[in-house]
Amino acid sequence: MVPLVGFSDHLTSEKRHSLRTCEHYLRDLQRLVGWLTEAGIRQWAQVTSHDIRRYVATLSKEGLGGRSIARHLSSIRRFYQFLLREGVAQDNPALDIHAPKSGRRLPKVADVDQLNQLLEVNPDDPLEIRDLAMFELMYSSGLRLSELAGLNLDALDLAGGEVRVLGKGNKERVLPVGIKATGAVRRWLECRVEFVADGEPAMFVSQRGNRLSRRSIQARLARWGTMQGADQRMHPHMLRHSFASHMLESSGDLRAVQELLGHADIxxxxxxxxxxxxxxxxxxxxxxxxxxxxxxxxxxxxxxxxxxx
Structure with missing residues (x-):
């Protein structure tokens, strides 16, 4: 099997994919390599559409849903496009193969009363002031977890009530920020100077003054939900889903919600x-x-x- 390093370099340098996206592609392909090796297939050019169908059946038997299998197939198709360009393969065996259909899972949302209970607090602890600012901002502007974690100081215009975020595919969009969120962020900025040295660009930082990781944000929101008596486990995407659902309930404007969320496809x-x-x-x-x-x-x-x- 040809190493996957060249494909990884192709994704990062030419396609400009994020490190996380590249990791997903490579993890999917490494799983395929393991299966092909067990099947006695040693060369990428030897793989046929029949082999890929057998692989899809294996993934299904192992409990993967339709959406997960579709992602695996997308990774394989993208990889074979690269192999075709490099002259390593003559065709794309995953081209006309589709994942089995599965029931569409609806995202979980919190209702307005639940979110009011979650956010209508006035903490004194600096780290909890930071947490409130993060969660208000996520719900106010519908941010993805990665967008929040990657936010820098210069991305926020509190006077204008706007935030500039870098979404999927390095696409930038400017979003409105509500008055509750701007107030919470202002309080955090007053506390932030206790934790960071000059020159740190990150908006949200840890006790050590480093940019707060996605995993830490997830853990802090789960803890926050428990403290505020939420009746379900809170996670960052629930705030984004709740933002979208509440905006659509109030406005009925699907196109506007699409733009706010940064979805390429309606x-x-x-x-x-x-x-x-x-x-x-x-x-x-x-x-x-x-x-x-x-x-x-x-x-x-x-x-x-x-x-x-």
Missing amino acids: TTTQVYTHLDFQHLARVYDQSHPRARRRTDAKASGSDRDLADL
Whole structure:
């Protein structure tokens, strides 16, 4: 097997993919290498579409869902595009192979009351002031975890109520920041000087003055949720999902929500229309005078259908 180092260099230097994206590609391909080696296949040019179908079947038997298998196939297709360019392979065996369909999982969201309970606090501890600023900003602007962790001081215009973030594919977008979030960030900036030396660009830092890692942000939000009595485990993407769902409920403007989230394809954003429909359906069932009998009669089937979306 040809080493994967050349492909990794191709992703970072030519395609400008992030380190995390490259790690995902290589992890998927290393899993394929292990399977091919066990199958006695030693050269990339020997791999056929039949082999890739067998590999997909193996992944499915091992419990991977349709979306995960689709990601593996995407990695393989991208790798073979590179091999074709390098003259190592003559065709792309994964080109016309599709992952099995699986039920679409809806993202978990917190309702407005839950988020108010989570964020309507006034901490005195500097690290908790930092945490509140992070979580207010994520919910206010719908930031990804990586976008929040990578945020620098010069990205925020508190007077103008804007934040500039670098999203997937190194695409930059400017987002509005609400008054609650700007207030929380101002409080954190007053505390931040206790932890950092001049020249540190990161907006959110640890006790040691280093940029706060994604893992640390996840752990702090989980801890925050426990402290505030949240009835479900809190994680950063839940704040982003909640932002999207609440924006769509209020505005009904799918295109605007797509722009705010930084989705390249509107079909990615359309998952939130299902969440919006669930909210409307609950209101209908609770409010319409002739709805309750229908709901009672079909409750179990209705719940099952929503779970399978």
